[in-house]
Structures are given as C-alpha cells and as structure tokens.
Amino acid sequence: MSRGFTLWFTGLSGAGKTTIGEIVEQTIRERGNKVEMLDGDVVRTHLSKGLGFSREDRDTNILRIGWVCEVLTRNDVVAIATAISPYRQAREQVRANIPAFVEVYIATSLEECARRDVKGLYKKAISGEIPSFTGVSDPYEPPASAEIVVQTEGRTPEESAGDIVSWLEAHGYLTPAPKAAPEPAPVAVAVPVSSAPSSSSAYSEEEEAEVSKRLEDLGYM
Amino acid sequence: MQWFARRQSAPGGGARRVLAIGIDGVPYSFAMRQIAEGRMPNLARIFQAGTVRPLNSSWPFVSSVAWSSFMTGCNPGKHNIYGFVDRRLNTYDVFLPNSSTMKREPIWCELSKAGKEVVVMNVPVTYPPRQVNGLMVSCFLSPSLEKATYPKELAGRLQQMGYKIDADAAIARRNKDDFMKELHHVLERRAAVMFELMDSEPWDFFMSHIMETDRLHHFFWEYMENNDPYWAPQFYDFYEKVDTILGQVWERVDENTTLVILSDHGFCTVRKEVYLNTWLRENGWLSTEPAPGKPPSIASITPATRAYSMDPGRVFINLRGREPRGSVEPGADYERVRQQLSDELLELRDPDTGEKMVQRVYKREEIYHGENYQNAPDLVISPTTGYAFKGAMDREHLTYKGDVLIGEHTFDDALLYVSGHDIVKSTLTMEDVVPAVYNLMRVPQPDGLDGALVISA
CATH class of the missing domain: 3.40.720.10 (Alkaline Phosphatase, subunit A)
Structure with a gap:
C-alpha cells in the first residue's frame, strides 16, 4: 500500500477534472490503496453548503477541502480533490500544509470548455445569467509550477488519466501494477506547465559529466 | 506560447x-x-x-x-x-x-x-x-x-x-x-x-x-x-x-x-579551503563504505552516519525515514543531534592559526520557508570570511590553501x-x-x- 498523498486537480469548469479524477481514483483503489475523492460540486452540497462564489467564499471552500485532504493524507489515505480552485494563493496555502502534494493542472482551454459546455453553464455565463463565472467573468490563475499538466484536447479521458498514473508511478507515489503483458508505450506524457523539460531529462549522462567537470574546475563541486 | x-x-x-x-x-x-x-x-x-x-x-x-x-x-x-x-x-x-x-x-x-x-x-x-x-x-x-x-x-x-x-x-x-x-x-x-x-x-x-x-x-x-x-x-x-x-x-x-x-x-x-566531511569523518559523524577502488561519496554513506555535508557549508542530518540509510530519529533525537553538531561546528578552528572558521550555524527554519522547504539542508554554515567550505569526501586533510582558486x-x-x-x-x-x-x-x-x-x- 502506498503512503498517503494529495492529488489536487485544478482547471476551468468543464475541463475534465472530475471525469479524469474518477478514472485515476479507480486505478489507485485497484492497486490496493485507500482513496477518497472530494469533488468541488459535491462538497458544496455539504461541507461548504451556503458558501457563494465571491473570492472569499471560493477561498474558504478550497481551504476546507484542503484541510480534509491534509487529514486524509496524514492517515495514509490518497486524497483526490477536483475543484476549479481558481486562485493560486489558496492552492499554495493548501500545498504548504501537505508535504505530499501533487498539483494536476487540467489545461483545457476556455474555448474548448465553452465548446463542450457539458453542464450548459458557459452559455448562461456568457449571456450574463450566471454572474462570477470562472474564466468568463471571474479570473482563473493557472498554476505556475504544477507537478503534472494534462492537455486534454484531442485525447480521451483514459489517456489523460494514464498520464497521471504514469507520473505517480515514476515519482514513487504509486506502486506500478504487475505487468501481465507488454504494454504499448504511452502516446504522450504529461509535461510541466513551464515548457521546461523535466529535471530528469535536463541532461544526458554525458552532458551531466561535462557540466560537473566545469563546476569542479570552478571549485563549486 | x-x-x-x-x-x-x-x-x-x-x-x-x-x-x-x-x-x-x-x-x-x-x-x-x-x-x-x-x-x-x-x-x-x-x-x-x-x-x-x-x-x-x-x-x-x-x-x-x-x-x-x-x-x-x-x-x-x-x-x-x-x-x-x-x-x-x-x-x-x-x-x-x-x-x-x-x-x-x-x-x-x-x-x-x-x-x-x-x-x-x-x-x-x-x-x-x-x-x-x-x-x-x-x-x-x-x-x-x-x-x-x-x-x-x-x-x-x-x-x-x-x-x-x-x-x-x-x-x-x-x-x-x-x-x-x-x-x-x-x-x-x-x-x-x-x-x-x-x-x-x-x-x-x-x-x-x-x-x-x-x-x-x-x-x-x-x-x-x-x-x-x-x-x-x-x-x-x-x-x-x-x-x-x-x-x-x-x-x-x-x-x-x-x-x-x-x-x-x-x-x-x-584563506583556506575547508573539507568539512573530513572533519565529520574524523569525529565520528560520517561513515562511508565505498565500493572497492572507488572514492567515498554520498552514495556510500552507511547507517553509522549522523551527518554529511555538500558544497558550500550545507549540512544534512542522516535522518531515518528521509535518508535511505538514515539513523537519526526524527523529533527530539534530530533536534539534539543538530544542536550538538552546531555547537561543535562553532568551535571548529584553523589547525594552523587556531582561528575560528565558523561564525554562525543556521538551522534551516531560520533562513528558509515555503513549499519546497523539505529539500533544504538541515544546517547552513556562515563561515569566517575567507574560509571556503567544500563538500568533497575524499580529502585527507581538513584544510588546504592552493594557488589556483584564490578568491572566495x-x-x-x-x-x-x-x-x-x-x-x-x-x-x-x-x-x-x-x-x-x-x-x-x-x-x-x-x-x-x-x-x-x-x-x-
């Protein structure tokens, strides 16, 4: 069984957070872990009942979800939060309290979310029927340093979930499933938001030796 | 973009x-x-x-x-x-x-x-x-x-x-x-x-x-x-x-x-390069078992190690649950070890002149905060001006004064x-x-x- 960690999904309404989160939840559970999912829409019906959509209320909602994740993680449960969590500061506040925190940015564009409009909300937001709608009339601050960034456009939710699971395996959060048969190589991998290559690929072995030599000559190593 | x-x-x-x-x-x-x-x-x-x-x-x-x-x-x-x-x-x-x-x-x-x-x-x-x-x-x-x-x-x-x-x-x-x-x-x-x-x-x-x-x-x-x-x-x-x-x-x-x-x-x-790992080894803080023919390195640390250092003057406690062969228990034990090491480092003296080589030792919580705090060294040395603390593990002597690197x-x-x-x-x-x-x-x-x-x- 893995140790507890928090998998925090952020992204616009309709980006695919819940859909992808549920697939990841299933996989983590199948690997023998305790897992709990806190979905933003569901949480608003009990834990955060009565809260509105002002910045303050949105932040309170996130901090409440964050607190539950913290408690779950501490007790070796994998906590999955799927909430828009539009403000970077609130997400960072949650991150600061949870040592094993993995932020997943579901980077579906506003245009694509509005095109999909699964819940019919964008139409209402654009017509002004819903005020304070994230991405339309309220800000969304994308993460500056999410551990995982998922591009969903042109890909199935299963593929996106697979990317997240691969990342969790590669970083020791999740024990890989025993392989029954050789699996095809993943089509695409999640990339950091920054477009910088991941740290493991910054240098080849040869390049690392070359740069290390340079640092040694300078007395830095 | x-x-x-x-x-x-x-x-x-x-x-x-x-x-x-x-x-x-x-x-x-x-x-x-x-x-x-x-x-x-x-x-x-x-x-x-x-x-x-x-x-x-x-x-x-x-x-x-x-x-x-x-x-x-x-x-x-x-x-x-x-x-x-x-x-x-x-x-x-x-x-x-x-x-x-x-x-x-x-x-x-x-x-x-x-x-x-x-x-x-x-x-x-x-x-x-x-x-x-x-x-x-x-x-x-x-x-x-x-x-x-x-x-x-x-x-x-x-x-x-x-x-x-x-x-x-x-x-x-x-x-x-x-x-x-x-x-x-x-x-x-x-x-x-x-x-x-x-x-x-x-x-x-x-x-x-x-x-x-x-x-x-x-x-x-x-x-x-x-x-x-x-x-x-x-x-x-x-x-x-x-x-x-x-x-x-x-x-x-x-x-x-x-x-x-x-x-x-x-x-x-x-004034001098200071090979802190040499001191840590000689004073029972650091123990390594390198593979035959290989120089000692961080990879060859044994569970008998309580602390090791990396350039320049960063010190890590060999903490159980964090380091793979960690032996210092988290909590009170960690605090005690950190304090003892910090006290001893403050007494570290130039073998030739007897001068103190460390002015202050910072605990990590004194200088770092934020979401990547867990990666920080446990102690950071503030050296006396001119003492260049180095992380090499293979040096025989504590200090060295050369003529190539002469600015710090x-x-x-x-x-x-x-x-x-x-x-x-x-x-x-x-x-x-x-x-x-x-x-x-x-x-x-x-x-x-x-x-x-x-x-x-």
Missing part, C-alpha cells in the same frame, strides 16, 4: 522598459573603490544618475542560489535551488539543479505571460532555456550552445558571432596568462552579442549577465588584494573593459528605460543600482530586486514573493 497575450502599448503612452545587467560577484566595496580611484569613469557617471546600495546574497552564497532568489523574488524554500549540486530527497543520488528544478516562475516568464517582450542572456540557472516571449540564452550550466537558446535557431546566430557560454576554467589550472586572455575574449564576444540583440530585437525587459568578473575573481582576486606587480594591473585592465561596456550600455538608456545593475555576492581572498565569495557586499530612483530600504536581499522591476514595468507581481518593493516612485 499559448497564453502570451498580444503586446499592448502602455496606457498613457511611453513604454516602460527595464534594462538589467548582472555583474557576477562584483563587491559593492570594490566598485566604490574603483570609482574613488578613478578607474571606472563610466560606472561613476551611471551611479550618479541613481542609487546604489550594498546587497546581501543568499544562503548559501553561491551564484546558482542567489540568482534564483533574484529571478523569482523568493527564498530557496520556495524556488527550490539550494546549490550547484544537490541530493534528491529520500535518496543519496546527487544531481545538478537547473531551471527545470526551479519551482517558482522567473520574472521573464511572468513578464512574457503579461505580453511583454523579453531578452535574457546568460543568467545563472536558466538552463534548460525557458520558452519566453522573446529570446533566451542560457548560462554556463548549458552542456552546449546548441542546447542553450530559445528559440533554437538563435544558437546559429550566436555561433557565427563567436559567442561562448563560459570561459574555460580548465585553462586557468594550466596557465593563468592563457586564462586571462580567455576571459577577455569571452567578455568581448558576450558584449558584442549583447549589443547586437539589444539594438536589433524588440524588448521591454532586457537582461544580460557578465559572468567573467566572478571567474576573474576566483583565479586572480588575491593577486589584486596583494597588489601583485604582474597581475594587479591586469586585473584592473579587465575592469577597464567592463567599464567601457557599461558605458556603452548607458548610452542606450533613454528616458523610458530604467537601468538596473546588480551583483550576487561579495568577494575576498581564500562573501555573503554581504553585493550591490544593487537603480537609475533615476531612490532605494528606500537599508538591508537589501536578492529577493528584493524583482518587485521593483514589476513595479517599474506596471506588471502586477505574482502572489507570494518574499521580496519587498525597495524603490521610491
């Missing part, structure tokens, strides 16, 4: 541009003496048109950490760069921190997102190059020029101009005359490329970094301090070239542009200059620079910066 807004002209007209020049390792006190002695007339002219103040470096005070704190406006507990070399958490694997391990956004990425055009050249810890709204030339952590630029095509243009990522320090170990020539050559090429990009590319923010001053200091500082008849004049000649370049920069600063000049640490003569960093005595503005804070840190740049460029700064706004309107 997908989220770059289209460039918009500044409201009220008049683009607000910032031109920043990094001069690595140039001490405030040295720059002031150069000016007082009439050796840097251009710098004197520039400094008269703004404010210059001493600036403190970062812990530890090496370029990679200090420039990361500069570019993110955050302490290492947030940006996650603690040295030129680090160990991966929960392992004894050593790696080279780089821009992809930096966990906060450098200012040029934030400016790019705000639609500003940027050109960034040679700032430490910018490899791999980030995609910006403009151009990026990475630093000496780049394995090759081909891999050092964004966009990739820029590399060819630099190659044609004879650009070199860094002076080859291996030359200094063979022949210092040749190395002095190399430094001049690299600086000239860097300046040529800098002015070419400055004049031909659109930019709202331009930053170029002169690394050669730091390299000069590492290999020649003591000669200058001792007024060596052969080397001291050559040392000052090099600065004459730096001054000429700064003069040419100043010619390009118009009323819409603010010039920022800064360095990242001070410099002094090396200091924590205090870096400098910050801003044209046309007062600097209204007396003790400045590396994190205090970018809030001023955001302010000057009228771009909202990201949340959670540690630096303060230190300039007047």
Whole structure:
C-alpha cells in the first residue's frame, strides 16, 4: 500500500477534472490503496453548503477541502480533490500544509470548455445569467509550477488519466501494477506547465559529466 | 506560447522598459573603490544618475542560489535551488539543479505571460532555456550552445558571432596568462552579442549577465588584494573593459528605460579551503563504505552516519525515514543531534592559526520557508570570511590553501543600482530586486514573493 498523498486537480469548469479524477481514483483503489475523492460540486452540497462564489467564499471552500485532504493524507489515505480552485494563493496555502502534494493542472482551454459546455453553464455565463463565472467573468490563475499538466484536447479521458498514473508511478507515489503483458508505450506524457523539460531529462549522462567537470574546475563541486 | 497575450502599448503612452545587467560577484566595496580611484569613469557617471546600495546574497552564497532568489523574488524554500549540486530527497543520488528544478516562475516568464517582450542572456540557472516571449540564452550550466537558446535557431546566430557560454576554467589550472586572455575574449564576444540583440530585437525587459568578473575573481582576486606587480594591473585592465561596456550600455538608456545593475555576492581572498566531511569523518559523524577502488561519496554513506555535508557549508542530518540509510530519529533525537553538531561546528578552528572558521550555524527554519522547504539542508554554515567550505569526501586533510582558486565569495557586499530612483530600504536581499522591476514595468507581481518593493516612485 502506498503512503498517503494529495492529488489536487485544478482547471476551468468543464475541463475534465472530475471525469479524469474518477478514472485515476479507480486505478489507485485497484492497486490496493485507500482513496477518497472530494469533488468541488459535491462538497458544496455539504461541507461548504451556503458558501457563494465571491473570492472569499471560493477561498474558504478550497481551504476546507484542503484541510480534509491534509487529514486524509496524514492517515495514509490518497486524497483526490477536483475543484476549479481558481486562485493560486489558496492552492499554495493548501500545498504548504501537505508535504505530499501533487498539483494536476487540467489545461483545457476556455474555448474548448465553452465548446463542450457539458453542464450548459458557459452559455448562461456568457449571456450574463450566471454572474462570477470562472474564466468568463471571474479570473482563473493557472498554476505556475504544477507537478503534472494534462492537455486534454484531442485525447480521451483514459489517456489523460494514464498520464497521471504514469507520473505517480515514476515519482514513487504509486506502486506500478504487475505487468501481465507488454504494454504499448504511452502516446504522450504529461509535461510541466513551464515548457521546461523535466529535471530528469535536463541532461544526458554525458552532458551531466561535462557540466560537473566545469563546476569542479570552478571549485563549486 | 499559448497564453502570451498580444503586446499592448502602455496606457498613457511611453513604454516602460527595464534594462538589467548582472555583474557576477562584483563587491559593492570594490566598485566604490574603483570609482574613488578613478578607474571606472563610466560606472561613476551611471551611479550618479541613481542609487546604489550594498546587497546581501543568499544562503548559501553561491551564484546558482542567489540568482534564483533574484529571478523569482523568493527564498530557496520556495524556488527550490539550494546549490550547484544537490541530493534528491529520500535518496543519496546527487544531481545538478537547473531551471527545470526551479519551482517558482522567473520574472521573464511572468513578464512574457503579461505580453511583454523579453531578452535574457546568460543568467545563472536558466538552463534548460525557458520558452519566453522573446529570446533566451542560457548560462554556463548549458552542456552546449546548441542546447542553450530559445528559440533554437538563435544558437546559429550566436555561433557565427563567436559567442561562448563560459570561459574555460580548465585553462586557468594550466596557465593563468592563457586564462586571462580567455576571459577577455569571452567578455568581448558576450558584449558584442549583447549589443547586437539589444539594438536589433524588440524588448521591454532586457537582461544580460557578465559572468567573467566572478571567474576573474576566483583565479586572480588575491593577486589584486596583494597588489601583485604582474597581475594587479591586469586585473584592473579587465575592469577597464567592463567599464567601457557599461558605458556603452548607458548610452542606450533613454528616458523610458530604467537601468538596473546588480551583483550576487561579495568577494575576498581564500584563506583556506575547508573539507568539512573530513572533519565529520574524523569525529565520528560520517561513515562511508565505498565500493572497492572507488572514492567515498554520498552514495556510500552507511547507517553509522549522523551527518554529511555538500558544497558550500550545507549540512544534512542522516535522518531515518528521509535518508535511505538514515539513523537519526526524527523529533527530539534530530533536534539534539543538530544542536550538538552546531555547537561543535562553532568551535571548529584553523589547525594552523587556531582561528575560528565558523561564525554562525543556521538551522534551516531560520533562513528558509515555503513549499519546497523539505529539500533544504538541515544546517547552513556562515563561515569566517575567507574560509571556503567544500563538500568533497575524499580529502585527507581538513584544510588546504592552493594557488589556483584564490578568491572566495562573501555573503554581504553585493550591490544593487537603480537609475533615476531612490532605494528606500537599508538591508537589501536578492529577493528584493524583482518587485521593483514589476513595479517599474506596471506588471502586477505574482502572489507570494518574499521580496519587498525597495524603490521610491
């Protein structure tokens, strides 16, 4: 069984957070872990009942979800939060309290979310029927340093979930499933938001030796 | 990049541009003496048109950490760069921190997102190059020029101009005359490329970094301090070239542009290199079992180890549950071990002179905070000026005084200059620079910066 960690999904309404989160939840559970999912829409019906959509209320909602994740993680449960969590500061506040925190940015564009409009909300937001709608009339601050960034456009939710699971395996959060048969190589991998290559690929072995030599000559190593 | 807004002209007209020049390792006190002695007339002219103040470096005070704190406006507990070399958490694997391990956004990425055009050249810890709204030339952590630029095509243009990522320090170990020539050559090429990009590319923010001053200091500082008849004049000649370049920069600063000049640490003569792991081994703190024929390394640490050190003066407790063969229990045991080691380090003395080599030992919570705090060293040594703490594990003696590397960093005595503005804070840190740049460029700064706004309107 893995140790507890928090998998925090952020992204616009309709980006695919819940859909992808549920697939990841299933996989983590199948690997023998305790897992709990806190979905933003569901949480608003009990834990955060009565809260509105002002910045303050949105932040309170996130901090409440964050607190539950913290408690779950501490007790070796994998906590999955799927909430828009539009403000970077609130997400960072949650991150600061949870040592094993993995932020997943579901980077579906506003245009694509509005095109999909699964819940019919964008139409209402654009017509002004819903005020304070994230991405339309309220800000969304994308993460500056999410551990995982998922591009969903042109890909199935299963593929996106697979990317997240691969990342969790590669970083020791999740024990890989025993392989029954050789699996095809993943089509695409999640990339950091920054477009910088991941740290493991910054240098080849040869390049690392070359740069290390340079640092040694300078007395830095 | 997908989220770059289209460039918009500044409201009220008049683009607000910032031109920043990094001069690595140039001490405030040295720059002031150069000016007082009439050796840097251009710098004197520039400094008269703004404010210059001493600036403190970062812990530890090496370029990679200090420039990361500069570019993110955050302490290492947030940006996650603690040295030129680090160990991966929960392992004894050593790696080279780089821009992809930096966990906060450098200012040029934030400016790019705000639609500003940027050109960034040679700032430490910018490899791999980030995609910006403009151009990026990475630093000496780049394995090759081909891999050092964004966009990739820029590399060819630099190659044609004879650009070199860094002076080859291996030359200094063979022949210092040749190395002095190399430094001049690299600086000239860097300046040529800098002015070419400055004049031909659109930019709202331009930053170029002169690394050669730091390299000069590492290999020649003591000669200058001792007024060596052969080397001291050559040392000052090099600065004459730096001054000429700064003069040419100043010619390009118009009323819409603010010039920022800064360095990242001070410099002094090396009194001794200090191999702390040798002391830790001899005093029962460190035990290694290297494979036959291999030198001892962090990878060969045994459970009998309570502490080990990495460059420069970073100390890690061999903590159970964190280090793979950790033996010190978390909690009270960890605190007791850390306190005992800190007390003993404060008594560490130069074997030849009996002088104290450590001024203070910081616990990590005293100097770092943020979401990447868990990667921080447990203790950080503040050495007596001139004692250079090293992380090598294979040295027989505690101290060494050589004639190759003869200059060493200091924590205090870096400098910050801003044209046309007062600097209204007396003790400045590396994190205090970018809030001023955001302010000057009228771009909202990201949340959670540690630096303060230190300039007047």
